[in-house]
Amino acid sequence: MPQTKIDVFSEGKxxxxxxxxxxxxxxTDAEFQERGGGGVDEMLKSLQQxxxxxxxxxxxxxxxxxxxxxxDWDEHLKQTVEFVREDTLSYIQPAIPNAALEVDSTxxxxxxxxxxxxxxxxxxxxxxxxxxxxxVKATIDDFxxxxxxxxxxLTNILAKKKKDGLKQKPPRDWQEVTEAQIVxxxxxxxxxxxxxxxxxxxxxxxxxLRVYATxxxxxxxxAVIAGKILANAEEKDIRAVFASLLSAIQSLxxxx
Amino acid sequence: xxxxxxxxxxxxxxxxxxxxxxxxxLLVGPNNSGKTAILEAIYLTNTTSxxxxxxxxxxxxEAFSPGKDxxxxxxxETICAKHLKQPTTNDIVGSIFTIWYPTTFTLxxxxxxxGEQCKVAVCSIDEKTHAVxxxxxxxxxxxxxxxxxxxxxxxxxxxxxxxxxFWERPLxxxxxxxxxxxxxxxxPSATTTFFYDIxxxxxxxxxxxxxxxxxxxxxxxxxxxxxxxxxxxxQQKFNVTFLQLQHDSSRTQGFIAPEDKVALTIxxxxxxxxxAFKLLTPLIALAELADQEGTGVFLWEEPELFQNPQSLxxxxxxxxxxxxxxPIQLFIATHSIEVVAQFVRLVNESAINxxxxxxxxxxxxxxxxxxxxxNHEEIQRWTSMNLDLRVPSGEVDSPLRxxxxxxxxxxxxx
Numbered sequence: 001m002p003q004t005k006i007d008v009f010s011e012g013k014x015x016x017x018x019x020x021x022x023x024x025x026x027x028t029d030a031e032f033q034e035r036g037g038g039g040v041d042e043m044l045k046s047l048q049q050x051x052x053x054x055x056x057x058x059x060x061x062x063x064x065x066x067x068x069x070x071x072d073w074d075e076h077l078k079q080t081v082e083f084v085r086e087d088t089l090s091y092i093q094p095a096i097p098n099a100a101l102e103v104d105s106t107x108x109x110x111x112x113x114x115x116x117x118x119x120x121x122x123x124x125x126x127x128x129x130x131x132x133x134x135x136v137k138a139t140i141d142d143f144x145x146x147x148x149x150x151x152x153x154l155t156n157i158l159a160k161k162k163k164d165g166l167k168q169k170p171p172r173d174w175q176e177v178t179e180a181q182i183v184x185x186x187x188x189x190x191x192x193x194x195x196x197x198x199x200x201x202x203x204x205x206x207x208x209l210r211v212y213a214t215x216x217x218x219x220x221x222x223a224v225i226a227g228k229i230l231a232n233a234e235e236k237d238i239r240a241v242f243a244s245l246l247s248a249i250q251s252l253x254x255x256x
Numbered sequence: 257x258x259x260x261x262x263x264x265x266x267x268x269x270x271x272x273x274x275x276x277x278x279x280x281x282l283l284v285g286p287n288n289s290g291k292t293a294i295l296e297a298i299y300l301t302n303t304t305s306x307x308x309x310x311x312x313x314x315x316x317x318e319a320f321s322p323g324k325d326x327x328x329x330x331x332x333e334t335i336c337a338k339h340l341k342q343p344t345t346n347d348i349v350g351s352i353f354t355i356w357y358p359t360t361f362t363l364x365x366x367x368x369x370x371g372e373q374c375k376v377a378v379c380s381i382d383e384k385t386h387a388v389x390x391x392x393x394x395x396x397x398x399x400x401x402x403x404x405x406x407x408x409x410x411x412x413x414x415x416x417x418x419x420x421x422f423w424e425r426p427l428x429x430x431x432x433x434x435x436x437x438x439x440x441x442x443x444p445s446a447t448t449t450f451f452y453d454i455x456x457x458x459x460x461x462x463x464x465x466x467x468x469x470x471x472x473x474x475x476x477x478x479x480x481x482x483x484x485x486x487x488x489x490x491q492q493k494f495n496v497t498f499l500q501l502q503h504d505s506s507r508t509q510g511f512i513a514p515e516d517k518v519a520l521t522i523x524x525x526x527x528x529x530x531x532a533f534k535l536l537t538p539l540i541a542l543a544e545l546a547d548q549e550g551t552g553v554f555l556w557e558e559p560e561l562f563q564n565p566q567s568l569x570x571x572x573x574x575x576x577x578x579x580x581x582x583p584i585q586l587f588i589a590t591h592s593i594e595v596v597a598q599f600v601r602l603v604n605e606s607a608i609n610x611x612x613x614x615x616x617x618x619x620x621x622x623x624x625x626x627x628x629x630x631n632h633e634e635i636q637r638w639t640s641m642n643l644d645l646r647v648p649s650g651e652v653d654s655p656l657r658x659x660x661x662x663x664x665x666x667x668x669x670x
Binding site for chain 2: 005033034035036037038042045046049050052053056057058059060061062063
């Protein structure tokens with residue numbers, strides 16, 4: 001069966017890393033092309049240009065354009081989910097004047113636009129799941145952090161470290177390190193240490209992911225660690241945590 | 257400046273329009289997407305500018321017939337030769353008619369042989385629609401002017417539009433016999449219209465053109481030499497000169513004469529140098545003539561031909577330098593993303609203004625032409641999306657990827 005091509009417009013590299021792993025492990029009948037990046041404004045301008053071009057160049061032979069838009073929910077900027085939907089729509093409508101983003105029946109954070117002509121299906125996924133309610137914003141990192149702190153994910157990561165660590169130069173001994181220790185360091189001890197030293201607290205998932213990567217002595221970039229986390233997570237956990245994202249993709253791979 | 261074009265029934269294009277042009281226009285698209293047809297349509301319109309007067313059915317028209325282009329070439333013969341054809345003689349008399357809306361009616365009629373009666377009549381159907389009737393064949397062309405050629409945009413437009421009517425059957429859509437297109441914004445000027453393609457690089461310059469330019473372009477041959485020096489980074493001093501061909505006195509051949517060596521014809525050099533020479537020689541003249549004789553239009557098919565990327569970049573920069581402050585509009589048809597990238601760089605380096613550059617993507621399916629115009633910023637955004645300008649889907653099966661913007665250590669970005 002030919003793979004469905006999906007253009008992905010997202011705000012950063014973490015989303016790209018997540019989509020790469022999802023394509024590798026979960027959704028194998030879709031091919032994702034990262035089109036966004038460079039921040040939300042540039043991503044939305046790119047989306048608008050892609051749509052404008054699709055509308056202007058379409059003929060009867062033009063295939064349906066499948067687009068997945070991944071956006072954060074910047075609550076600290078007083079944004080609501082409705083604002084994110086309307087903001088996205090404001091970049092779509094100059095290309096498709098009567099476009100509407102309808103809320104999906106299964107996930108309240110998914111919004112769907114389907115049209116013909118122009119042959120188009122677009123799903124907007126808003127990251128509304130905060131790992132901690134005190135976090136100031138919801139992003140794809142919240143999903144990744146939740147997966148990162150699953151015991152099985154850590155078991156898989158630590159198993160490799162225990163096996164390979166001693167071969168490193170200089171050797172790194174991970175034999176005594178447990179999953180619970182890592183979770184405790186990330187979620188309790190480091191935040192408490194900051195607090196006791198009157199250092200401002202961590203307020204978003206990306207910051208916790210940086211701590212997580214530091215403790216595991218991994219590449220510090222959240223985008224890189226996100227890829228590693230998804231590669232080591234159990235499939236059922238990925239399906240549970242990323243249920244709305246997977247639903248969005250399945251909607252785009254469906255013929256109608 | 258030509259601002260838009262709407263073509264019906266010309267070559268592969270049954271119907272299609274391009275809504276905006278800029279000073280520099282890069283037409284990109286797959287094979288058979290209409291790039292060359294658009295260049296040819298613009299060329300035919302812009303070379304139909306020889307004035308005459310025409311009266312019919314009580315209407316008096318300013319009449320124009322096709323003239324000779326910058327090089328003194330017959331435009332219809334030139335276009336037919338590109339397609340290895342001879343202009344037909346047994347078709348309806350003439351080939352090109354243009355009508356200005358709404359204030360001035362300008363009818364372009366072909367030159368008739370001496371003593372020959374005009375076989376074409378024109379009548380007004382309404383204020384903006386005109387029928388051209390072939391008296392000889394008793395065939396009314398009103399049928400294709402309305403409704404087939406009833407351009408909605410002409411009827412509703414407040415702008416002056418130039419209508420070109422074209423009857424060279426082999427070059428009309430599926431040999432339908434009749435083609436037409438509307439252009440907006442530019443009054444035609446044959447002698448400042450220059451079409452450069454591969455056939456030009458393989459032919460000799462007309463001697464008459466050489467004689468005229470020697471008289472009107474100050475330091476012409478010196479300017480050609482300087483341009484070649486810059487493009488090919490030549491250290492050795494040399495002059496450029498021309499001689500009549502021994503076997504064809506109507507043609508002339510360029511020579512490169514170094515200070516300390518014997519002169520060689522430009523045709524003895526490599527294809528890249530020869531092609532650049534044969535392009536720059538008329539273009540330098542066009543830069544001098546434009547405005548004196550009319551707005552210049554330079555139509556250039558596949559600049560990448562014969563050029564190494566290094567000389568291509570310098571050639572494009574030289575062309576831009578020649579035209580940027582002149583009333584010359586440039587139309588390029590290209591398959592090379594490198595050409596597009598070079599123009600983006602010229603904007604980034606402020607050699608040209610960003611608003612003077614457009615890349616126009618074309619998609620032609622079943623005769624219907626669709627187009628999408630990208631400005632400088634949009635070209636860069638498109639490539640940063642890993643999309644290719646040259647095909648409608650944006651995805652080319654190629655091992656090469658272009659990135660016009662600098663990207664820093666992407667893996668470390670959030």
